[in-house]
Amino acid sequence: MQLHSLSYMSSAVHLPTRDEIDRLLESSRRFNAQHLVTGVLFYSDGGFHQYLEGPLEGIERVYARVLASRMHHNIFELMREPIDVREFSDWSMGYRAVGVGPNDPVLDRMLGHEADGTSPGRMLLSAYWDKVVGHRVAVAAGRSGDGAR
Numbered sequence: 408m409q410l411h412s413l414s415y416m417s418s419a420v421h422l423p424t425r426d427e428i429d430r431l432l433e434s435s436r437r438f439n440a441q442h443l444v445t446g447v448l449f450y451s452d453g454g455f456h457q458y459l460e461g462p463l464e465g466i467e468r469v470y471a472r473v474l475a476s477r478m479h480h481n482i483f484e485l486m487r488e489p490i491d492v493r494e495f496s497d498w499s500m501g502y503r504a505v506g507v508g509p510n511d512p513v514l515d516r517m518l519g520h521e522a523d524g525t526s527p528g529r530m531l532l533s534a535y536w537d538k539v540v541g542h543r544v545a546v547a548a549g550r551s552g553d554g555a556r
């Protein structure tokens with residue numbers, strides 16, 4: 408079975424509560440599992456970045472739900488391509504919000520610190536994480552977004 412991947416980023420329409428995120432994850436995990444889709448979702452201060460992988464039909468069904476969701480807008484597709492292997496075979500939807508400290512084992516797995524090789528999907532996840540974490544640290548340190556971490 409040929410596998411496909413899809414990655415996008417988007418903006419929340421309003422800052423979601425923990426309850427709203429929990430409901431989103433519960434509904435997503437159920438639907439994704441039914442359609443053999445796995446992946447991860449990052450969230451930070453109103454921004455989402457999601458990586459999905461699975462059979463084309465499953466990806467299309469899940470992405471249709473993503474596009475139809477009223478929780479976010481400005482959905483910007485970053486990547487859509489065939490893949491040979493899954494990166495997250497045991498996660499119907501892994502989740503991390505920016506704010507976890509360093510040495511978080513789930514985050515390490517998401518960013519591929521334990522994986523061999525670097526797929527385009529992993530590179531996007533790492534780039535997004537570096538960007539939002541870099542931005543947060545720069546703001547906290549009172550700098551003006553010079554990209555320092």
Ligand SMILES: Cc1cc2nc3c(=O)[nH]c(=O)nc-3n(C[C@H](O)[C@H](O)[C@H](O)COP(=O)(O)O)c2cc1C
Nearest residue numbers: 431434435438439455469472473475476477478479
């Ligand atoms: C950032 C984001 C990621 C989502 N990811 C998935 C997903 O992986 N699988 C899925 O079935 N639905 C996904 N959805 C759709 C949610 O299941 C849906 O938004 C939620 O059930 C609430 O529905 P509503 O936005 O129409 O009120 C996602 C929605 C958002 C905003």
